[in-house]
Amino acid sequence: MDDIVRYFLNVEIAYATLPDLLRGFGVTVRMAVLAVILGIFGGLVIATLRAYRIPVLDQLLVVFMDFFRAVPSLVVLVMVYFGTPYIGLLLSGETATILGLALVLSAYAAEIFWTGIKTVPLGQWEAGLSTGLRFTEVLAIIVMPRAVRMGIPVLTNRTIAVAKGTAYGAIISAEEILSVSLSAQQTYANPTPLVLGALLYLLVFIPLVQASRWIERTYSIRH
Amino acid sequence: MSETQPLIQLRGVHKSFGLVQVLHGIDLEVHKGEAVVLIGSSGSGKSTVLRCMNLLEVPSSGSVLFSGIDLVANGSRLREVRGKLGMVFQSFNLYPHMTALGNVALALRRVKKLPRAEARRVATEALASVGLADKVSSYPAQLSGGQKQRVGIARAIALQPEAVLFDEPTSALDPELVGEVLDVMMRLREGGMTMVIVTHELSFARQIADRVVMMDSGRIVEQGPAEQIFENPTQDRTRQFMRNRGK
Numbered sequence: 456m457d458d459i460v461r462y463f464l465n466v467e468i469a470y471a472t473l474p475d476l477l478r479g480f481g482v483t484v485r486m487a488v489l490a491v492i493l494g495i496f497g498g499l500v501i502a503t504l505r506a507y508r509i510p511v512l513d514q515l516l517v518v519f520m521d522f523f524r525a526v527p528s529l530v531v532l533v534m535v536y537f538g539t540p541y542i543g544l545l546l547s548g549e550t551a552t553i554l555g556l557a558l559v560l561s562a563y564a565a566e567i568f569w570t571g572i573k574t575v576p577l578g579q580w581e582a583g584l585s586t587g588l589r590f591t592e593v594l595a596i597i598v599m600p601r602a603v604r605m606g607i608p609v610l611t612n613r614t615i616a617v618a619k620g621t622a623y624g625a626i627i628s629a630e631e632i633l634s635v636s637l638s639a640q641q642t643y644a645n646p647t648p649l650v651l652g653a654l655l656y657l658l659v660f661i662p663l664v665q666a667s668r669w670i671e672r673t674y675s676i677r678h
Numbered sequence: 679m680s681e682t683q684p685l686i687q688l689r690g691v692h693k694s695f696g697l698v699q700v701l702h703g704i705d706l707e708v709h710k711g712e713a714v715v716l717i718g719s720s721g722s723g724k725s726t727v728l729r730c731m732n733l734l735e736v737p738s739s740g741s742v743l744f745s746g747i748d749l750v751a752n753g754s755r756l757r758e759v760r761g762k763l764g765m766v767f768q769s770f771n772l773y774p775h776m777t778a779l780g781n782v783a784l785a786l787r788r789v790k791k792l793p794r795a796e797a798r799r800v801a802t803e804a805l806a807s808v809g810l811a812d813k814v815s816s817y818p819a820q821l822s823g824g825q826k827q828r829v830g831i832a833r834a835i836a837l838q839p840e841a842v843l844f845d846e847p848t849s850a851l852d853p854e855l856v857g858e859v860l861d862v863m864m865r866l867r868e869g870g871m872t873m874v875i876v877t878h879e880l881s882f883a884r885q886i887a888d889r890v891v892m893m894d895s896g897r898i899v900e901q902g903p904a905e906q907i908f909e910n911p912t913q914d915r916t917r918q919f920m921r922n923r924g925k
Binding site: 576578579581582583584585586587588589592596597600601604 | 732734757758760761763764765767769771772773774775784785788789830833834837
């Protein structure tokens with residue numbers, strides 16, 4: 456029992472590593488928030504563009520959506536981090552993580568919103584257009600609010616899944632919780648920092664899960 | 679009356695959906711102040727004819743004119759024309775996330791560009807005129823079928839259109855709710871509104887119509903005053919249709 460405490464719940468080491476871990480916590484939260492905001496916004500833009508059925512662009516958007524949903528998130532992050540220098544962009548691990556996760560989430564969000572748009576009955580479009588509303592007005596005022604609400608349960612689930620991908624940032628030198636707790640563990644040859652790291656992850660994601668449940672309850676469409 | 683330009687005109691309209699030809703050379707005129715009722719079996723093309731009038735269906739060939747404006751050739755004027763042509767749908771098509779007032783006021787604000795307070799006032803009046811003054815804050819899900827359709831009618835007439843198109847307005851209603859909608863339509867007619875109605879309600883058609891158009895298999899079989907079509911049809915197909923419906 457004493458060994459368990461010394462190895463996994465070592466108060467001295469916890470105290471010593473806490474400042475770094477809290478910094479890592481801040482990085483994880485920052486990356487998650489930015490990736491989620493950019494990803495959902497990106498998904499909205501893509502789905503809206505698809506509604507206009509612009510030739511060539513539409514096909515390109517489909518390729519984008521399929522690619523970033525098919526490739527594993529970790530691979531996307533690695534591609535972004537190691538690939539962007541070749542086009543003259545030097546991104547930090549943190550920025551590359553945010554960008555990569557935003558690309559992945561925007562692909563999923565676009566698919567979710569697009570499905571929502573297609574599910575709105577044609578009659579809604581016809582009613583709006585028959586009163587003289589523009590296509591864009593019908594899309595923005597009548598169709599998108601429904602499409603977004605319809606997508607909320609799936610979208611919140613997918614958002615949590617992608618946000619957890621911030622941990623992959625450890626591979627591309629983002630100094631988030633996992634990478635900080637791994638270094639601390641190596642420095643002190645003691646797994647207490649990892650335990651602390653796990654607790655910090657719970658601190659990030661349990662509120663996120665509860666927030667998503669609240670959003671689903673309040674905003675999603677009950678059938 | 680034949681010298682004045684018709685309000686709505688279909689000339690040589692053909693319509694195919696893929697390989698299926700649904701309309702074969704339709705020529706139809708609707709004059710201002712007329713109530714024209716389209717009757718015929720399901721699949722006769724009557725709804726398609728109606729939907730060509732505001733270009734919800736685009737003809738495969740032929741022309742659709744509103745006050746002399748060719749709608750297919752003048753795409754830029756389509757929105758303007760649609761603001762003058764109201765439509766009421768079989769499945770109501772109310773916007774579910776807006777109240778009855780919101781449904782009626784939307785086009786008033788965005789198409790007629792009325793300021794918010796003015797739009798609310800006009801929308802409230804329109805809802806009152808169909809007997810729903812007490813339902814302005816209700817959402818469609820809280821309304822009965824008959825009430826929903828009356829909101830649909832209010833939405834169409836609030837824009838003060840030159841004509842209203844009705845696509846089987848009572849076909850989706852429980853029988854006991856049909857009467858309230860037909861009453862509203864009759865009052866609209868008495869106010870002089872130009873109306874084009876597709877309906878299966880033959881006794882109502884007889885009451886409201888100036889002219890009845892009998893359709894079958896994508897063609898106009900015959901048309902004429904309501905009395906004549908119902909009492910003395912000249913075509914066998916019309917006679918058969920009336921007989922099948924116990925008229």
